[in-house]
Amino acid sequence: MALAKVYVNYKQSILNPEAEAVHKALKRLGYGDxxxxxxxxxxxxxxxxxxxxxxxxxxxxxxCDKLLANYNMENxxxxxxxxxxxx
Amino acid sequence: MALAKVYVNYKQSILNPEAEAVHKALKRLGYGDxxxxxxxxxxxxxxxxxxxxxxxxxxxxxxCDKLLANYNMENxxxxxxxxxxxx
Numbered sequence: 001m002a003l004a005k006v007y008v009n010y011k012q013s014i015l016n017p018e019a020e021a022v023h024k025a026l027k028r029l030g031y032g033d034x035x036x037x038x039x040x041x042x043x044x045x046x047x048x049x050x051x052x053x054x055x056x057x058x059x060x061x062x063x064c065d066k067l068l069a070n071y072n073m074e075n076x077x078x079x080x081x082x083x084x085x086x087x
Numbered sequence: 088m089a090l091a092k093v094y095v096n097y098k099q100s101i102l103n104p105e106a107e108a109v110h111k112a113l114k115r116l117g118y119g120d121x122x123x124x125x126x127x128x129x130x131x132x133x134x135x136x137x138x139x140x141x142x143x144x145x146x147x148x149x150x151c152d153k154l155l156a157n158y159n160m161e162n163x164x165x166x167x168x169x170x171x172x173x174x
Contacts, residue, residue: 007129022130025154031146033135042094042129043109048120059118067112 002047004060006078008069009040043068056080089134091147093165095156096127130155133170143167 010016019039026034045063047056060078069076097103106126113121132150134143147165156163 009129022154026150029150029153031150033138033146034132034150035135036131036133038131040129040131042096042127044123044125044127045121046123048122051120059120063113063116063118063121066116067109 001049001083002051002056003081003083004043004045004047004056004078005081006043006045006060006064006068006076007040008043008064008074008076009038010073011075014073040074041068053080088136088170089138089143090168090170091130091132091134091143091165092168093130093132093147093151093155093163094127095130095151095161095163096125097160098162101160127161128155140167 010019016039019037022039023034023037026037045060047059051059057080060080064076064078065071097106103126106124109126110121110124113124132147134146138146144167147167151163151165152158
């Protein structure tokens with residue numbers, strides 16, 4: 001069993017109004033020392049046994065390109081963690 | 088400068104239709120070996136210098152409780168990373 005932790009964020013050049021709204025709300029609440037807010041999506045994919053690390057890497061990249069991230073606007077990165085039991 | 092990486096996920100008992108939809112789409116695309124999909128939010132908060140670790144921990148917990156996570160439905164955890172330059 002392996003767990004892929006996938007992080008999808010907007011590219012630097014893309015305006016993220018939700019992150020802006022959170023940042024402004026934090027300022028209004030008095031947290032002026034929080035200088036920047038980024039907001040993205042976080043996926044945890046549980047992958048069945050039986051694939052090599054290289055096969056899983058390939059699969060995760062395919063899945064991100066096809067479905068999880070919009071490559072025009074978003075970047076992704078991931079960590080692959082071996083787990084003993086299902087999470 | 089410190090960076091707080093905050094992960095907000097739905098609690099186990101709460102149905103997450105967006106994660107379900109992604110899971111079904113992955114199955115349709117032929118990725119049947121992906122057994123489970125979780126989907127949450129990922130925040131990166133850049134915090135200005137001048138606070139101790141304990142003060143930053145307190146601030147991040149307050150911010151999560153007040154704004155970033157809905158404690159009825161969501162759990163959060165975070166990592167605090169010291170950074171040299173702004174990210």
